Amino acid sequence: MELNLDPHLLRALVVVAETGTVSGAAERLSRTQAAISMQLKRLEVDLGTQLLTRTSRGVTLTDSGQILVAYARKLIALGDDARQQIEGRQLVGRVRLGLIEDLVATRLPILLAEFRKRFPQVELDLITAHSGELSQSLQTEKLDMVIADPSRFASVPFFHWSRQLVWSGSRMIDVGEGDAIPLIVFEGSCTWQDKTTVAFAAAGVAWSVACRVSSYGALIGALRAGLGYSLMLPESVPSDCETIDADQRLPAAPSADFGLFLTRESSKIVKELGFYLREKLVR
Numbered sequence: 001m002e003l004n005l006d007p008h009l010l011r012a013l014v015v016v017a018e019t020g021t022v023s024g025a026a027e028r029l030s031r032t033q034a035a036i037s038m039q040l041k042r043l044e045v046d047l048g049t050q051l052l053t054r055t056s057r058g059v060t061l062t063d064s065g066q067i068l069v070a071y072a073r074k075l076i077a078l079g080d081d082a083r084q085q086i087e088g089r090q091l092v093g094r095v096r097l098g099l100i101e102d103l104v105a106t107r108l109p110i111l112l113a114e115f116r117k118r119f120p121q122v123e124l125d126l127i128t129a130h131s132g133e134l135s136q137s138l139q140t141e142k143l144d145m146v147i148a149d150p151s152r153f154a155s156v157p158f159f160h161w162s163r164q165l166v167w168s169g170s171r172m173i174d175v176g177e178g179d180a181i182p183l184i185v186f187e188g189s190c191t192w193q194d195k196t197t198v199a200f201a202a203a204g205v206a207w208s209v210a211c212r213v214s215s216y217g218a219l220i221g222a223l224r225a226g227l228g229y230s231l232m233l234p235e236s237v238p239s240d241c242e243t244i245d246a247d248q249r250l251p252a253a254p255s256a257d258f259g260l261f262l263t264r265e266s267s268k269i270v271k272e273l274g275f276y277l278r279e280k281l282v283r
Contacts, residue, residue, distance in 0.1 A: 005046065007079060010072035012039040013051065017069050021058045043068075093269040094123040098134040098143040101216030103258075105236035108147075111280050115273055122269055128216075130188065141263055144270045147277075149191050150259030157259030159278045165192065165253045167244040168237045170226035181249060182210030182228035184219060192231050192256060199251035231256075 015025040016036065026033045044051050051065035061069060099108070112124060129137070131148035138146045138153075150157050175182065181200070185193050200207045210228035213219045223230055223241055231253060237243055244250060260281075262274055 005043070005072075005075075007075065009039045009043045009046075010068075011076055012036050013043060013065070014069055014072050014076065016040065016052070016059060017061055017065070020060075091119045091269060091272065092121040093267060094125065094144075095270055095273055096125045096127065096142070096144045097147070097273075098127045098129060098137055098145070099147040100131055100134070100149070101128045102233055102236060103147060104128065104216070106233055107235070108281075111277060115276050118276075119269075119272070122273075130186075131191075132189070135261075138261055138263060144263050144266065145274065146261045147258060148261070150257055150261075151191050153259065153261055155261060158262050158274050159282055160257060160259040161282050162255045162257050163233055164255050165231045166234050166237065167229055167250050167253050168223060168232045168241050169229045169244050170224055170241050172226035173229070174226075175249075180206040180208040183207055184211045184213060184222045184228040184230040185209055186219070187212050187214050192254070195254040196231060199254060203251040205249060205251060 012025060012029065012031075015028055016022060019025050019028060022033050022036050022040070025031075026036045029036065040052060047064070047068070049064045050062050051068060052059045053062055097112075112126075116122065116124060127134075127137070127143065131152035134143065134146045134148045135153045137143045150160055173182075183196070211222045213222055219230060220238055222228065224238055229244060229250070233256070234243065260274060260277060262270060266274070
């Protein structure tokens with residue numbers, strides 16, 4: 001038996017365990033089934049024990065196989081982390097990232113900080129604007145990457161995801177039973193507001209524009225002052241405001257769609273950040 005286990009053999013075993021078949025592992029690893037089977041056999045010979053139970057429907061791990069896979073995942077993770085740390089020191093450049101202001105109050109900044117820690121020589125420029133402006137900036141290559149409302153883009157996003165919105169309002173707000181629901185809205189076109197209009201119309205509830213704002217900061221100020229209700233991401237609700245449950249007056253809050261878009265000729269750094277955010281944001 002060899003003293004050291006070949007990491008390539010361990011990776012083959014882990015992928016077989018994840019896919020449940022040798023053919024699935026071969027496809028994921030871009031190898032032939034015969035090559036994967038040979039790697040598994042070599043592992044079993046080296047360890048002197050059976051790692052897999054083979055049937056016509058696929059493979060399952062034996063007790064020894066389960067123990068080895070647990071250790072293999074740790075070893076592979078350590079190796080991948082070491083590679084990322086070394087490559088991170090070598091990756092140098094700048095990423096100009098545009099995003100809508102609402103995302104500043106989410107965990108996205110934390111993810112960017114973690115990426116910056118992994119790749120310390122990468123510079124990150126953050127620019128906030130409305131989705132339409134961000135789309136134009138991406139087309140003219142003033143930005144390398146954009147996270148915004150995909151309905152404002154003609155191109156297909158690198159990836160997309162959805163988040164459930166909530167109604168938020170100040171604890172000071174006082175709306176009479178027969179009064180129209182006061183809303184805080186952004187100036188210009190906004191997909192969230194379009195959905196809001198449809199939701200109120202479908203519920204047959206009267207509403208009015210209580211305040212128009214031009215920035216996210218102004219929205220927070222109007223919300224805290226109790227000027228009206230607004231749709232928000234759950235984690236961006238100010239501490240002195242509260243989430244309002246949908247009832248007979250407020251319709252159910254819609255969801256919000258987000259897309260991450262890359263410039264046409266993306267650099268290695270931009271793509272690396274794109275893959276990283278896709279891993280963290282899409283569950």
